[in-house]
Amino acid sequence: xxxxxxxxxxxxxAWSSVALLLGAVASxxxxxxxxxxxxxxxxLVEVSYPEATNPEQIRLNLDNAGWNGHVVQYFGSDRDIxxxxxxxxxxxxxxxxxxxxxxxxALSASADGQIDLRRSEFVGPAVGEELANQGGLGxxxxxxxxxxxxxxRFQLKFAVGAVIALFHDVLFTLGIFSLLRWEFDLxxxxxxxxxxxxxxxxxxxxxxxxxxNFRQSRRGKSSDIIDESLNQxxxxxxxxxxxxxxxxxxxxxxxxxxxxxxAIALIIGVVVGTYSSIYVAAxxxxxxxxxxxxxxxxxxxxxxxDGEP
Numbered sequence: 001x002x003x004x005x006x007x008x009x010x011x012x013x014a015w016s017s018v019a020l021l022l023g024a025v026a027s028x029x030x031x032x033x034x035x036x037x038x039x040x041x042x043x044l045v046e047v048s049y050p051e052a053t054n055p056e057q058i059r060l061n062l063d064n065a066g067w068n069g070h071v072v073q074y075f076g077s078d079r080d081i082x083x084x085x086x087x088x089x090x091x092x093x094x095x096x097x098x099x100x101x102x103x104x105x106a107l108s109a110s111a112d113g114q115i116d117l118r119r120s121e122f123v124g125p126a127v128g129e130e131l132a133n134q135g136g137l138g139x140x141x142x143x144x145x146x147x148x149x150x151x152x153r154f155q156l157k158f159a160v161g162a163v164i165a166l167f168h169d170v171l172f173t174l175g176i177f178s179l180l181r182w183e184f185d186l187x188x189x190x191x192x193x194x195x196x197x198x199x200x201x202x203x204x205x206x207x208x209x210x211x212x213n214f215r216q217s218r219r220g221k222s223s224d225i226i227d228e229s230l231n232q233x234x235x236x237x238x239x240x241x242x243x244x245x246x247x248x249x250x251x252x253x254x255x256x257x258x259x260x261x262x263a264i265a266l267i268i269g270v271v272v273g274t275y276s277s278i279y280v281a282a283x284x285x286x287x288x289x290x291x292x293x294x295x296x297x298x299x300x301x302x303x304x305x306d307g308e309p
Contacts, residue, residue: 003231006278007223010286013279017168024175033178036185036261037123039132042086043099046119047107052078061110067103076257080118083107097122135189139170142196150200154207161284162203165276169199173268187262195269198244202237202277209233210285214292222290226282241274 037044055072058081062070067085075082085103088095095102100120108115143163150159170192177184209229217225245267252263 003227004234005227006230007227007282007286010223010279010283014283017276017280021168021171021175024171024178027175027178031178031181033174033184034181035132036183036188037084037121038186039135039184040086041123042084043103044119044121045083045085045100045103045107045117046075047081047083047104048116048118049079049081049111050114053081053111055081058083058107058110062106065106065110067106081107082257131186135186138189139192139196142193143167146196146200150204150207153204154211157285157288157290158207158211158281160288161281162200162207164284165203165273165281166196166199168276168280169195169269169273172272173265176268177265182264183261185261187259188265191262191265191269194266195273198266198270199273199276202240202273203281205236206230206233206277206281210282210290214290217292222286226285230278230282237274237277241270244270 055074059070059072062072062083068088069086071084073082074080083103085099088099100122104117104120143166146166147159147163150162173192173195174184176182177188182188206229209232210226213225213229213232214222248263248267248270251259252267255263
């Protein structure tokens, strides 16, 4: 089978990745993420109307009732409405904790009591800030553990490539969520941690084959050896990615609104993770001048090299 010359296009891939990551950083810097209720704090109420309703009319009714900062949107169908309300400065902490009941009463009054309450949640601002901090620390801790594991399992140059690839995947996914203003909640954070695990598994499989081929090859350029390794693992990579994407698209289509963000984040992560295991991790190895000497197994002191007793 004809080999795909992946490393021939490594410069184009590298500059494309840099451009996309700069765009992600710009979006995150300018408009940040669309933080969900889990991180911002506030009240969430989901209600179901007997027939199709207009969110704009609901917004007008809430404005007339004196509610501030609310977000009203469809949630799955044109009869299901989700209302998010930040803590009201005019209310005490105790009253804000009961804001869901008051909000449902206001919605019910405007609909003549013909709506059903599906869900009512409250998250305090302090809890939301703590979750954001802990989530960020969790991502950093995961990347640090990956660096240590790959350093011991392979070699420091492989660890640097793996961490850069994972950072690339996470930052790219965050940039997409920021650019498109998709809500970022705890389910999306969980998806990012899952992306780290998925991408790392793919990178380790590729790295293992690269190490093996470097040790076996007596001659040949590093780029040729890496190309050979990538082609040998390409079938496994594509089958794993495609089967995973089938499950994720099923979740996206049939799973409902609650896990939509989770499925979208994982779909983006799987696609970009497959790309990064080929063009980011391997590209970094070439940039760091990986050679056969880096991967020679050290001979124990006193070992008999000639095999004689």
